[in-house]
Amino acid sequence: MQATGKNKSYHTLSLSIRLRADGFSFFVCDLQAATLMRGEHFTLAQGQTLAQRLIVELSRPDYFNRQINQAYVMTDLPSTLLPLENFRREEAASVYRFAVGSAFQNVRVAYSIMPHLETVEVFGIQPDVEEAILQFYPTARFFGTQAMLLERLMRHETETVATGDTSHRLYCLTAPLRLYAITDGRITFANSFDTASVADAAFFTLAVWKQLGLDALTDTLQLLAPHPSNPSNPSTPSNPSNPSTPSTPSNLIQELAPYLANIAVLKPQELFVGAPLSKEQQLPLPLMALLLNRY
DSSP: OOOOSTTOOOOOEEEEEEEETTEEEEEEEETTTTEEEEEEEEEOOTTOOHHHHHHHHHTSTTTSSTTEEEEEEEOOSOEEEEEGGGOOGGGHHHHHHHHHOGGGTTSEEEEEEETTTTEEEEEEEOHHHHHHHHHHOTTOEEEOSSHHHHHHHHHHHHHHHHTTOOOOEEEEEETTEEEEEEETTEEEEEEEEOOSSHHHHHHHHHHHHHHTTOOTTTSEEEEEOSSSSOSSOTTSOOOTTSTTSOOOHHHHHHHHTTTOSOEEEEOHHHHSTTOGGGGOTTSOHHHHHHHTTTO
């Protein structure tokens, strides 16, 4: 990992940290070449906190060395979206706690501004987790899960409209279920839903479809593939005949096919054309959007 030899040249690398309720993942990337150098996933031992495990793993030379010059952190805590015109920095914490409930009263509230969408994502960071990461990477940047993906979807929407396509699209991320609509460069719908089955996901998707007045024959449900080579997340069981099966693009297509004429899977290679990183199955799509936001 570390360069050896006085004359050996190397690219600087970035460390991306994807936080989860049951642990976290590290991804070391060469952003200049848009490639993944290393990915590793960690779970918590019994009685161990997220901050404690982060300190242990960040102490390893693989993840803390002079070649890694920047860290990006994506939290999995709930976030909420606000129109930019209604956003007030001093009110961000109050708005967040009102939106997500009392379970997240002790988090530090942060935000990301999406100027092209005139929208702000407000999200939470666990203070002890933030402190643990900043010990190693004082300039680490923290993000919610929605902002960068929405920026990329807006670009895709703009490019699609520029081809002369006048139909409308509802974008769907299946795990967890999130639905987005973008019209004329603005978010016209954005929400997430708790679902226990593919039937739940289909119900909420059709309800939003109807709410937005979309046409079942001419408009498109655009499913976001969680992995480049396979629309179904290989870590999630896919069995459309079982109503308790969590929703994936493949079984949601089967559930919705009788009602919607146009359902398509949008793969990462189509969102990030030409980027080698888009082929990496380890990377969650929101994190990929963060790393490739300028690609």
